[in-house]
Amino acid sequence: MQQTPFIFFCRPGFESDCAAEVQAIANAHELAGYANAQTDAGYVRFYLFDDASSEAFFDLLDLSDIIFARQWFWAKAELEELPLEDRITPILDVCADVAMAKSLLVEHLDSDEGRELSKFCKKFSTPLTIALEKQGLVHDDSEFRLHTLFLATDHCVLGYSPAERSSELKGGILRLKAPKNAPSRSSLKLDEAIQVLMSNRQQRDAFRLGNTGVDLGAAPGGWTFQLVERGLQVSAIDNGPMDKKLMATEHVEHYQENAFTWLPEKPVNVLVCDMVEKPSLVANLMAEWLEGGHTQHAIFNLKLPMKKRFQEVADCIGLVCDRLEDAEKSYFWQAKHLYHDREEITVYFRLKSKVAQNHS
Ligand SMILES: C[S@@+](CC[C@H](N)C(=O)[O-])C[C@H]1O[C@@H](n2cnc3c(N)ncnc32)[C@H](O)[C@@H]1O
Known part of the structure; x- marks a missing residue:
């Protein structure tokens, strides 16, 4: 059975660098895997070959060790053609099988198409969080973070990461306001x-x-x-x-x-x-x-x-x-x-x- 991929977010245009780095991490731990990355997509999918390798990879990954990735999670399901009138039910169905989460991130990529989903993701975050809470799927003691990455308004990759070893920020992006008196944007x-x-x-x-x-x-x-x-x-x-x-x-x-x-x-x-x-x-x-x-x-x-x-x-x-x-x-x-x-x-x-x- 094909393993579900690990998802790594990166700056569009840096997919091959992110893929090379993730591959190097897998190699260093003698885990066989391969990356699938499209130029300018803003993310990389990385596949291990069996359950044990995927579990081992999940246990060792830490965002602070990865230079070219801003965020990561282990995908558990990919939902396409989500009904636009009720996206929540199919997502909850998958979540019930995954794990309890400490928190939820509704994310999009930093690519041109991804950024167009920013408003939608912001709006969808509260109702989905409430629905998860109602189902008892959110718990403070959980060590996992739930990720729903939207690739389109009806297409979502869902998975989780260890909260301590991924970013609490959506897409791993720290948004900062340029100080008024700063001499340059850099x-x-x-x-x-x-x-x-x-x-x-x-x-x-x-x-x-x-x-x-x-x-x-x-x-x-x-x-x-x-x-x-x-x-x-x-x-x-x-x-x-x-x-x-x-x-x-x-x-x-x-x-x-x-x-x-x-x-x-x-x-x-x-x-x-x-x-x-x-x-x-x-x-x-x-x-x-x-x-x-x-x-x-x-x-x-x-x-x-x-x-x-x-x-x-x-x-x-x-x-x-x-x-x-x-x-x-x-x-x-x-x-x-x-x-x-x-x-x-x-x-x-x-x-x-x-x-x-x-x-x-
Ligand atoms: C990208 S800019 C720095 C911008 C700065 N960090 C800021 O936020 O305003 C690079 C600077 O390095 C300076 N520079 C390059 N080589 C240098 C050298 N050998 N000695 C001193 N300054 C140098 C350039 O004059 C230029 O002003």
Whole structure:
């Protein structure tokens, strides 16, 4: 019998990268499977070959380990030609066989067709939740999240994920409003990166009032703005001009120098880098800062104009990890193709102090 697929949401155009990554995870655990992905669909289906492999895959998957996926779940049923006058009954019939859920997400994809379903999904969420509750299918103690992914108003893929290892956000998208005074829209990328990649503990540690930060390739200052908003005193490195209002806060020192050679006199708490450069050059630069103990936290973009993006990302992150291991540094990292990222991903590295090693 064919296994029901695992569904991975991604940015349209990145299906092959997401598929390659999921395949690599399956391979690493010696689970045989294959991906089915259409360009620009905004999602990937991944099939394992038997029940035991599917169960094992479900048990090991964690969204925070997957760079190119924003959300995932294990599909249990695909309902096509849902009666438009009553979509709820057939969905409830399937749910009764699946599992009790802690919560429900009515989702759509981030593709052109998917976004057209956004209003419908929003409207459908409340009546479906109420119907599930009435049937006793929602329970706080459940560890599962129920997903109904609509591909059309009469076509839904239904399944579940472990609530702790998937996103509580619809489609895994953190929607943020651009702050009024931000010098650039790319400010949102760093805001999202901080919220998605850093735990609350890591954020508290990095953004104590009076802590210091460096922004490599800072102009006009969208990322610096986010650091200043979080209480940091920032050194901004860029030959280009910085936003005047941001400079007037007196929380920024602007150095018109080469970001590949500039180093701070004293170690800083946070380093950020958004330079449009070859990913391997950026990765080496980040490794240099972390290895040398010039910063404890580093958040950086890897720009990915090439074809085999997953391979490039794996090589670059591997390079930083290898260098830190050679230097006997203990570290934590996480990376994501964020909602506000385009042809790039965002990476977070943190050096662990000996005391903190067991806590992050
Ligand atoms: C994408 S922009 C940064 C945008 C910024 N994060 C923001 O939110 O406003 C990249 C910047 O990197 C700077 N840059 C590129 N190479 C550099 C180098 N070697 N040294 C200093 N700045 C550099 C460019 O001048 C450019 O302003």
